[in-house]
Amino acid sequence: MDIWSKKKRSAVMARIKSKDTKPEKIVRRYLYSKGYRYRKNVKNLPGSPDIVLRKYGVAIFVHGCFWHGHSIDGHIPLSNSDYWRNKIERNKERDELNKRKLLNMGWAVIVVWECQLKRSKREQTLREMEYYINKSYLERLKIKDSKFHLLPENKDYINLVAEEEVTYVKKNKK
């Protein structure tokens, strides 16, 4: 049973997909405060990355866990679950394709998940992101300097909270 009318559903979806969502603002504010300059919602790149640091060769996506199907916490609503499952699967496939396209174009891609911006994890996530931005930048310089123009092997996008990489078990002591 679908308890949402079409109208209600599109209103909800519009809200979920809206630009300048709060998690994006958190990331942008942090980058700005650290002196990074960026463009946002860059439409001429695959997937319109939320944040693009051209100088660093880095594209950042800030993903909502529900909408982009974060397997840790992106649970499917019980009501009308087939609809949502298909929708989210398509989103995940599209995300993956866009990341691959960006990587092939020579961008480093960072995915920041919404749940990693909760207060308890925020600082660590943002620092980690900054670390990868600088790492990508240094790798880029190395590539430019190399007369062979080799790309590093196993170059893959950076998923800040890939399931196997979650190691934030320590709680901050107050």
Ligand SMILES: [Zn+2]
């Ligand atoms: Zn999540």
